Amino acid sequence: MFQSHRPEKFHALREVSFRVQHGESVAVIGHNGAGKSTLLNLTTNLCRPDRGRVEVHGGRVAALLDLGAGFHPDLTGAENVCINAALLGFSRREVRKQFDAIVAFAEIGEFINEPLRTFSSGMIMRLAFSVATSVNPDILIIDEVLGVGDLAFGAKCRDRIMQFRRAGKTILCVSHSNDTLKDLCERAIWLHHGRVMDDGPIARVVEAYKSAMQEHALHSAG
Structure with a gap:
């Protein structure tokens, strides 16, 4: 006899609330599955929240979320x-x-x-x-694309993003390279299992994230 079970609802993001001011450059960090890409998809209307709202105010928005x-x-x-x-x-x-x-x-x-x-x-x-x-664009949204391609072109991309930052454009960026994010962004939002763990100056938030990941690795090894 088989008993059917309704699958549990998965929440990619929970109670996430933040504001990005015009001209800010913000990194979104967190482990795989933390909700980073979902957050960027919401900001570009590729998906819609089950509840709450996403408001994007500004002119032209350019998003690099999926290769090609x-x-x-x-x-x-x-x-x-x-x-x-x-x-x-x-x-x-x-x-x-x-x-x-x-x-x-x-x-x-x-x-x-x-x-x-x-x-x-x-x-x-x-x-x-x-x-x-x-x-x-007035708002540039980037998800991991800087890791594709050769090092020389990656440097060109970072230089262009820095030009945008100096011009007062708004940038929202995801990358596995914390060093790259610290170069490009002034603020970071740390997501953990869909929740905001920290939000503030990028150097502080990245160090808090790295410390938490190291502690988790030690506990897992023990």
Whole structure:
């Protein structure tokens, strides 16, 4: 005899509340499954909360959440640039004006006229990052994409994000590299099993997170 059980409801985030001011650069840190990506998805309306609300005030929002999200493999790199820039709010005139700069920053070369399915994952990431940051967004949301690609291009990405920060843009960023986050952000929100454990200056929050992870590892080993 089999007895059916209703699966327990899983809450990716619980009672999360915070405000990001215009011009702030904020890192979201935490272990895998802590709710970081869910939080970014909520801010970009890719998913909706069961309760509560998410309010995003500002102009143009550019999000790099999934490698190549919104890119079509059968279209050329050039066609994908035009479509994605338009989705981010660029007019045709603006796309034409920025097209060469987008391709140059992505270091794609003649591949820009080839179908996207012929691109490596690193090439797709470079193109996606170049498009998203070339539309001059007021809010830039980044989830782990800085870890894809070579070190030299990663440095270019960080330099461009720093330019955005100096220009007073709002940045929300997730990365497994705490050093990268400390370079790019001034504030950190630490998530643990969907709850905010700490929120404050990034150096302090990162150290608290690292100490907690080390203590957890010692207890697990013992």
